[in-house]
Amino acid sequence: MKKQTLLIALLFLFSATIYAETPEALFKAGHLLDSLGNFDKALKKFDKAIQLKPDYAEAYNARGMVWLKKQDHEHAMKDITYAIALKPNFVEAYFNRAILKNELDDSRGAMQDLDKAIELDPNSFQSYNFRGLMRGRLGDHIGEIQDYTKAISIKSNYAEAYHNRGHAKFLTGDKNGACLDFSKSGEFGYFKSYDDIKEMCK
DSSP states (O other), X not given: OHHHHHHHHHHHHHXXXXXXXXXXXXHHHHHHHHHTTOHHHXXXXXXXXXXXXXXXXXXXXXXXXXXXXXXXXXXXXXXHHHHHXXXXXXXXXXXXXXXXHHXXXXXXXXXXXXXXXXXXXXXXXXXXXXXXXXXXXTTOHHHHHHHHHXXXXXXXXXXXXXXXXXXXXXXXXXXXXXXXXXXXXXXXXXXXXXXXXXXXXX
């Protein structure tokens, strides 16, 4: 199965190279190379896409995330921020910049970007979950729980949010609520929660 997937990917890259050098084709090829872990070649595809289409916000955002994977935070910040400048309603770019700011230990800055992502897309359950993590890091466990609860209200089987809410509830002294959330998280496939049950729900 993996060999078949790789073959399809290589055929796509070949066809994209031979038959199409459009910004869109280069963007898709860059994404594919990124998913295969070939970051340097992915960067070259995004570079070419941007060269052909200088206002290609999606390509700047994608290139920024490749820079982030390479731990080049300066280039990542520059690209993702420019993507937002080109497309101010770009929810994914705000979310990605929050990831970057979190890596830079800027929890408040990450929260600001997540606030904007939620403003633009109130159904972004990932943004609520991520903002909950930032609230928790800043010591606001009540706000943290509220964000996880909102994420779960949007996506009822969101295992990671149940897991995170369990930890937040445990920190506020709600052991029973925490254990119920860990159990629910495990049921939805986040099996790490079962270890938390063993450790915290004795």
